[in-house]
Amino acid sequence: xxxxxxxxxxxxxxxxxxxxxxxxxxxxxxxxxxxxxxxxxxxxxxxxxxxxxxxxxxxxxxxxxxxxxxxxxxxxxxxxxxxxxxxxxxxxxxxxxxxxxxxxxxxxxxxxxxxxxxxxxxxxxxxxxxxxxxxxxxxxxxxxxxxxxxxxxxxxxxxxxxxxxxxxxxxxxxxxxxxxxxxxxxxxxxxxxxxxxxxxxxxxxxxxxxxxxxxxxxxxxxxxxxxxxxxxxxxxxxxxxxxxxxxxxx
Numbered sequence: 001x002x003x004x005x006x007x008x009x010x011x012x013x014x015x016x017x018x019x020x021x022x023x024x025x026x027x028x029x030x031x032x033x034x035x036x037x038x039x040x041x042x043x044x045x046x047x048x049x050x051x052x053x054x055x056x057x058x059x060x061x062x063x064x065x066x067x068x069x070x071x072x073x074x075x076x077x078x079x080x081x082x083x084x085x086x087x088x089x090x091x092x093x094x095x096x097x098x099x100x101x102x103x104x105x106x107x108x109x110x111x112x113x114x115x116x117x118x119x120x121x122x123x124x125x126x127x128x129x130x131x132x133x134x135x136x137x138x139x140x141x142x143x144x145x146x147x148x149x150x151x152x153x154x155x156x157x158x159x160x161x162x163x164x165x166x167x168x169x170x171x172x173x174x175x176x177x178x179x180x181x182x183x184x185x186x187x188x189x190x191x192x193x194x195x196x197x198x199x200x201x202x203x204x205x206x207x208x209x210x211x212x213x214x215x216x217x218x219x220x221x222x223x224x225x226x227x228x229x230x231x232x233x234x235x236x237x238x239x240x241x242x243x244x245x246x247x248x249x250x
Contacts, residue, residue, distance in 0.1 A: 003160075003231040006238045010198035018082050021193075025078075028237070029053065031201055033074035036185045038204040043067045049074075069106040074182075077102045081190055088194040091148045091166075091187065093141065096175075097121065099186055104179040117177035127177060134174025143173045151191065159195040163188055164227045168217040200234040 015021050034049040043063055051058045052071045061068060080102055089095060101120025108119055115125050122140045135143050151166045167188040174180050189199035202210050206229075213226035 001235060001239050003235055006198055006235055009238070011196050015196075016086075018086055021082055021085055025199070028199065028201070029078050031237075032185075032189070032199070033071060033078070035201050035204045036182050037067075037070050037074060039202070039207050039210075040181055041067055041070060044071070066107055070103075070182075073103045073105050073107070076105075077186060081186070085190065085193050090152045090194075091191060092152075093144055093148065096144065096148075096183070096187065099190075100176050100179055100183045103182050103186065104176070108178060112177050115177075119179075122175050123177040125177065127174070134172065134180075140173060140175045144170075144175055147173070159192065159197050160230060161223070161227055163191045163195075163197070164223050164230055166191055168214065168223055168226055171214055172218055198234055198238060200230055201237045202233055203236065206233065 010024075013020065013024050015024055030046075030050050030053045033053065034044060034046050037044040037049070044067055048058050048061070048067070049071050052068070053075050058068060077099060081099070084095070097120050104119040108117060117123060117125070122144075123134075123137050125137060126134070134140075147166065147169050151162050154162045156162070167184050170184045170187060171180060176183065185202055192199050209229055213229050216225055217223060
């Protein structure tokens with residue numbers, strides 16, 4: 001199966017309400033949350049993610065509580081965006097800040113708090129990520145408004161390219177003190193779905209290729225490689241068996 005077939009299958013679902021969307025994303029939601037968190041936090045497990053999504057808790061957990069907060073926040077964000085997806089609310093600053101606030105609730109470290117950083121607000125200091133620091137804090141608001149305007153006014157038919165451009169540009173801006181990757185991947189799928197395109201999972205096992213695509217955009221401004229990567233990840237998302245074995249009782 002190729003990307004166009006996956007897209008056609010998604011559009012044939014003819015999703016019109018929240019119930020339809022929840023059914024379409026029943027297995028996707030857990031695997032997306034697991035992989036998006038795992039890319040940033042190696043302590044994330046599929047077991048814990050599934051337990052929180054399905055049962056609301058993890059019994060006998062002894063790890064870092066931030067990991068649990070991150071998973072619970074993904075679950076909350078999924079529910080928050082279900083209605084937004086059906087309403088096809090356009091991307092804007094308030095939505096982006098609200099998503100980041102949900103995904104990073106309870107997850108900022110003490111150092112960031114002492115610097116005045118808060119979930120749901122743009123960064124007020126620079127943070128080095130790899131070789132990049134992103135846009136200066138004082139320029140973030142203008143950059144994000146301009147980026148949202150560009151993609152919201154796009155009237156072409158190549159939605160995947162527009163989504164790729166948005167994601168790469170968002171990550172280059174790096175508007176928040178933490179959580180930019182998780183937020184960017186969530187926004188990527190949100191933009192795809194409000195245009196009736198299938199969402200994608202960027203798999204943790206493929207994160208090296210993902211990071212190379214981000215770096216290539218930072219250095220050259222080219223997005224062709226990332227578009228090809230998104231096509232591959234989307235086919236992988238919707239053609240591999242997205243249901244892992246049932247959890248066994250201890």
